[in-house]
Amino acid sequence: DAKTTQPNSMESNEEEPVHLPCNHSTISGTDYIHWYRQLPSQGPEYVIHGLTSNVNNRMASLAIAEDRKSSTLILHRATLRDAAVYYCILIKAGGTSYGKLTFGQGTILTVHP
């Protein structure tokens, strides 16, 4: 399975944009890029996903490199409630591992007031 690499931690100030990087140099053509986040003592929640094109939703934007070997989750204006562990996960389309999420260590985002 393709692996992802994320920085262990990042810091941001409230109301500033945050760019969370993820490297996935061994990504295959059928791997979708998903982002989840986990607030303290809670279950993870879905943030966004994409395949090739950049994606936007109410929570964040996902910028995917042209070669798909890296991606960046963008929080346009960080709030204190965005402080969480962010996980970049590759999910293969179809096959026996369909739908399974393999969580790495993620990036701990700290947001300063």
Place this chain on the structure above:
Amino acid sequence: GAVVSQHPSRVICKSGTSVKIECRSLDFQATTMFWYRQFPKQSLMLMATSNEGSKATYEQGVEKDKFLINHASLTLSTLTVTSAHPEDSSFYICSARDRDIWSYNEQFFGPGTRLTVL
């Protein structure tokens, strides 16, 4: 939005007892549910995949006789930790996929169950 609940949210038990954790999809039907375990300051580890009406598929290294999973309906999966020991103390989290959404979109996670075995 889709909601997944877990019960109980927190349980403390004595060593050797069995503990059952319920995972329910409240407003959608889930053909597949997943069970994860998370130790302090670590990431989530998938334990097993639970499919409605069939046997669960366990990840390598997870004892199926110790962690019994039942997915009897499209809205309920249960995880029973049998003969729990202190090393089973952990945060157990379930997730569910919406049966009617055939896509690579989100899994919906429960709030987790904190198990402490004394």
